[in-house]
Amino acid sequence: MLVEVGASVCGRYAMAGGTRIPVMIGECGTRVVLRPIGCCTLGIAGSIRKRIGEYHPPDTTDLYFDLSGADAIDSTFIGLLLSLVSSKAGASVPAVHLLSPSQAVLEALERMRVLGMFEVCWSIPDPPTEWWELTGPTPEREEMTDLVIEAHQQLMDADPRNVEPFRRVVEGLQEQRPQPPPDEDKGE
Numbered sequence: 001m002l003v004e005v006g007a008s009v010c011g012r013y014a015m016a017g018g019t020r021i022p023v024m025i026g027e028c029g030t031r032v033v034l035r036p037i038g039c040c041t042l043g044i045a046g047s048i049r050k051r052i053g054e055y056h057p058p059d060t061t062d063l064y065f066d067l068s069g070a071d072a073i074d075s076t077f078i079g080l081l082l083s084l085v086s087s088k089a090g091a092s093v094p095a096v097h098l099l100s101p102s103q104a105v106l107e108a109l110e111r112m113r114v115l116g117m118f119e120v121c122w123s124i125p126d127p128p129t130e131w132w133e134l135t136g137p138t139p140e141r142e143e144m145t146d147l148v149i150e151a152h153q154q155l156m157d158a159d160p161r162n163v164e165p166f167r168r169v170v171e172g173l174q175e176q177r178p179q180p181p182p183d184e185d186k187g188e
Contacts, residue, residue, distance in 0.1 A: 023048060026128025030059055033099065033128055035066040040077040040105070046139040046147050049080055060094045064124060068100035073108045075166065079151020082158055085117055097121050113159040142178075149173050 023044055024035040036044050052063075065081065067073070084096045097119045101109070109115040139147070152166040 023134040024131045025134045026131045028124070028126050028128045030061040031064060031124065032060050032062070032094070033064040033066050033124070034134070035069060035131070037069045038071055040067070040070045040073040042074060042076040042144065042148060045074075045077040045080040045151070046144050047134065047136065049147055050139045050143065051134055051136045052084075062097060063094040064097045064099045064121075066099040067102060067105045070102050070105050073105045075112065075155060076148050076151045078109060078112055078114060079154040080147065082114060082117065082154040083150060086154065086157075095119070097124075099124060112155055113161055114155065117158060145173055145177060 022037045024037065026033045026035070034048065036048075063084065081096065081098070084093070098105075098121070100122055101120060106115065106120075109118070149170050152170050155162045156166050156170070
């Protein structure tokens with residue numbers, strides 16, 4: 001496998017621009033299981049966020065993240081998970097479960113003080129027997145920026161002790177967002 005200069009390697013998958021990290025998906029009745037393999041990072045968080053609505057049926061009651069093959073997890077991926085468990089008033093969202101998280105994932109969730117916000121389980125009844133790879137186009141840069149901001153805002157909202165380490169990330173990215181052109185129709 002070719003790895004670009006400056007790319008990091010996590011487990012057996014390279015994380016470099018354009019390199020895909022596999023995410024498998026399986027269905028079992030009204031349950032959907034997502035299984036990222038390797039590092040759960042910004043790159044796959046963006047793909048999951050972009051595709052999650054398209055890949056689970058509307059009658060989905062439970063969304064499982066099988067994290068048994070996760071070598072590591074970053075703050076953006078954790079923030080994505082938090083956004084999924086933080087249901088919006090009146091929204092019909094499936095229950096989110098972390099299935100067999102690796103020790104590295106459990107430690108990261110604990111460090112960010114959010115482990116207690118998730119239901120952790122070690123098995124599911126009738127697991128999927130068929131799996132396919134979650135595919136689709138890579139999210140655009142603006143979508144990724146929005147994801148990073150929202151994910152880190154979720155972490156700060158979850159525990160005040162997360163404000164200090166993540167405030168600068170959010171503020172810096174908000175400053176870099178392109179500003180919309182002034183509205184010329186207002187007659188100003």
